[in-house]
Amino acid sequence: MVRVLIPSGALGLDYDSEALQRGIAAKPDIIAIDGGSTDSGPSYLGRGISKYARSSTKIEWAGLMQARAEADCPLVIGTAGTCGTDSAVDWMLDITREIAAEQGRPVKVAVLRSSQEPEQIAADFDAARVTPLPNAPDIDANLIASCSNIVALAGAEQITEALNTGADVVIAGRTTDTAIIAALPLQKGCHPGGAWHGAKIGECGALCATNPQSGVILIDFDTEGFTVTPLADGAHATPHTVSAHMLYENSDPFILYEPGGHLDVTNAHYRALDETSVRVIGSMWVPSEQYTVKLEGARGAGFQTVLMALLREEHYVANAHIWAEDIVEKCSAKARDRLDVTSDDFTIEIRLIGKTASFGSLETKHVIPTEVGAIGIVTAKTECLSGEIAKLLNPYMLHHPLTLEEEVPTFAFLFSPAEMPRGEIYEFVLNHVLHLENPMDAFTLEVHNLA
Amino acid sequence: MPKLGDVAQKVRSKNAGPFWLTVDIFCGDKNAYKCVVEGFSTLQVARIFRAEPQLIKRFDIPDLNVVKFSLPRPKTQGASADRDIHGASWAALLTEAEIGTTETRSKK
Numbered sequence: 197m198v199r200v201l202i203p204s205g206a207l208g209l210d211y212d213s214e215a216l217q218r219g220i221a222a223k224p225d226i227i228a229i230d231g232g233s234t235d236s237g238p239s240y241l242g243r244g245i246s247k248y249a250r251s252s253t254k255i256e257w258a259g260l261m262q263a264r265a266e267a268d269c270p271l272v273i274g275t276a277g278t279c280g281t282d283s284a285v286d287w288m289l290d291i292t293r294e295i296a297a298e299q300g301r302p303v304k305v306a307v308l309r310s311s312q313e314p315e316q317i318a319a320d321f322d323a324a325r326v327t328p329l330p331n332a333p334d335i336d337a338n339l340i341a342s343c344s345n346i347v348a349l350a351g352a353e354q355i356t357e358a359l360n361t362g363a364d365v366v367i368a369g370r371t372t373d374t375a376i377i378a379a380l381p382l383q384k385g386c387h388p389g390g391a392w393h394g395a396k397i398g399e400c401g402a403l404c405a406t407n408p409q410s411g412v413i414l415i416d417f418d419t420e421g422f423t424v425t426p427l428a429d430g431a432h433a434t435p436h437t438v439s440a441h442m443l444y445e446n447s448d449p450f451i452l453y454e455p456g457g458h459l460d461v462t463n464a465h466y467r468a469l470d471e472t473s474v475r476v477i478g479s480m481w482v483p484s485e486q487y488t489v490k491l492e493g494a495r496g497a498g499f500q501t502v503l504m505a506l507l508r509e510e511h512y513v514a515n516a517h518i519w520a521e522d523i524v525e526k527c528s529a530k531a532r533d534r535l536d537v538t539s540d541d542f543t544i545e546i547r548l549i550g551k552t553a554s555f556g557s558l559e560t561k562h563v564i565p566t567e568v569g570a571i572g573i574v575t576a577k578t579e580c581l582s583g584e585i586a587k588l589l590n591p592y593m594l595h596h597p598l599t600l601e602e603e604v605p606t607f608a609f610l611f612s613p614a615e616m617p618r619g620e621i622y623e624f625v626l627n628h629v630l631h632l633e634n635p636m637d638a639f640t641l642e643v644h645n646l647a
Numbered sequence: 648m649p650k651l652g653d654v655a656q657k658v659r660s661k662n663a664g665p666f667w668l669t670v671d672i673f674c675g676d677k678n679a680y681k682c683v684v685e686g687f688s689t690l691q692v693a694r695i696f697r698a699e700p701q702l703i704k705r706f707d708i709p710d711l712n713v714v715k716f717s718l719p720r721p722k723t724q725g726a727s728a729d730r731d732i733h734g735a736s737w738a739a740l741l742t743e744a745e746i747g748t749t750e751t752r753s754k755k
Contacts, residue, residue: 446669447664447669448717554731554736554739559740621727623726627666
């Protein structure tokens, strides 16, 4: 049997310290925690940074390093620093080094790197070693080469390599959410379907149970399946909460693709052992003929500046769309006229909060609100141009009248200056897999002895 | 006609990666599940999101009283035209959509 302690769905989301103590007392074989995902958008991958505060990350990671020492087992983090790039891994390693010094305890750290050279992936694309997944964007080698960061998602094989170094702590770059949990049970000969299924159930911490905010869960893997137990007071796993978790952020609730194969839970059986624990058997692992790892990539998509204005006067609230469309047209023309640019160099958009900001033309509910928030969004090829066009947009959003006959209106600006630079924005460009001869081909492993 | 939100216990939408959106309709009980399975079509979802019907994956899951739809994201997550990075607000469009129950359909 392999016992995996999962403190929470992600480092940075906090965990219940009492429940963690219960987990340590249960003598886990490994503590595994996820450090990120794509869910916060392309900017973190594009820039190679964490979305969580360094202070929170350090406090929570220090608690887990202490727990690891008490439980005398390895601690592994996957997708370190939200995006799992080399820069995010280095950030995490730096935090780990500080904590090791502060706790006065030597730590052997294995670092698994997942960053890819965009030029290399472009070459792999041309050599047909990069193939698209469903609804992948149409891309070419040049576009791949223009990515600021590309990562490959490591699976259980690469995590196992890192654990085999005998490290106390594994800091992994981008991995699948499940790999860090499934790796040790797989290596120790537990049921493969059960290992991946249990990992999927556990990857969000206590989200698979009642009281989902409590975080800490324990999963026991064996030769037939797994048993999941939430550890916080008042948290219960039931066959319903556990099986329903397969729906979460999955496009297919029965099939989950991983490096080297896929999990099929169509015939999984969920049984309550008591009020808190659920036993699952019957999940199936189907190995694939080719070994592939998923790629994620982001590239710069221009520079953005935003402005906000509030419309409160009834006449303008009712006609906000006409007002916004007229501004976009007139301001775009002025930008082309005064700045020696073409329509390809910039876009101006105004979104109306209170009207259609959520769904645009897909909105089905149309009512006249009390007030409307107008967000002007300027996206341009350079930071300078973005700021300049935002300044052209400023007087329109402050004073633009619906008709020439009426007195010049003045709308409410929330801030001075009104223009808020958002810097470079990024976009996801890869929904593809990379074919590998050997699982470690796209990854590197190094060991650091921190004193 | 009742709305999906009147019949189902909860409708949830989330990203399933940057390129897919997934919607889970938790019906709550067998009656509501039957009502949703029979009265809420994949074509309706396609119309609401202006998506290609053949690209929409549908899962009717009686064990959980859940109907799940997965579809290509209306805009790629975080692209400049995207309006909701986490994809959670899209559920409201379905919650407010009218649902044709078996009774109302048989009256037509």
